[in-house]
Amino acid sequence: xxxxxxxxxxxxxxxxxxxxxxxxxxxxxxxxxxxxxxxxxxxxxxxxxxxxxxxxxxxxxxxxxxxxxxxxxxxxxxxxxxxxxxxxxxxxxxxxxxxxxxxxxxxxxxxxxxxxxxxxxxxxxxxxxxxxxxxxxxxxxxx
Numbered sequence: 001x002x003x004x005x006x007x008x009x010x011x012x013x014x015x016x017x018x019x020x021x022x023x024x025x026x027x028x029x030x031x032x033x034x035x036x037x038x039x040x041x042x043x044x045x046x047x048x049x050x051x052x053x054x055x056x057x058x059x060x061x062x063x064x065x066x067x068x069x070x071x072x073x074x075x076x077x078x079x080x081x082x083x084x085x086x087x088x089x090x091x092x093x094x095x096x097x098x099x100x101x102x103x104x105x106x107x108x109x110x111x112x113x114x115x116x117x118x119x120x121x122x123x124x125x126x127x128x129x130x131x132x133x134x135x136x137x138x139x140x141x142x143x
Contacts (some may be wrong), residue, residue, distance in 0.1 A: 002077040014053040014079045031071055037107040039072035045100050056096040065119040065133040068105035073115045073137055087136040096123050096130040
C-alpha cells in the first residue's frame with residue numbers, strides 16, 4: 001500500500017500558502033494524521049457552521065470531506081494545486097451535534113489522471129457516522 005510522500009506539516013504549509021481563504025475568520029480545519037492511502041481531519045466546532053435547529057450544516061460537512069480528500073490525494077502525489085474535484089456525493093446519516101467533526105478519508109484508487117475515495121464523517125459521542133462521502137478527483141498531467 002502506497003505511503004504518503006508529504007508530512008502533515010508540509011501539507012498544512014502548502015494548504016495555507018495556496019488556499020489562505022480556507023482560514024478566513026479563524027483556522028477550523030486541521031490535518032490530524034496521514035497514513036498509507038488515508039488522512040484524518042478535524043473540523044473544530046464554530047457557530048459559523050450551525051444551521052437553524054442547532055445542527056452543523058451540510059455545506060460545512062461537504063467542505064470538510066472535500067478538504068480531506070484533497071489532503072489525502074496531495075499527501076500521496078505531492079503538491080499539485082490543480083487537482084480538482086470532479087464528483088462528490090454525500091449521504092447525511094444522522095444529525096450532528098454542535099461539536100467537532102472528524103473526517104477519515106481513504107483512497108480507493110489512485111491513478112495517473114483520476115483518484116477515487118471515500119470519507120466517513122464522525123463525531124465523538126455519537127454511535128456511527130454522521131455522513132458518508134464518495135468523491136472523484138481529476139489529477140492534471142505531469143509536465
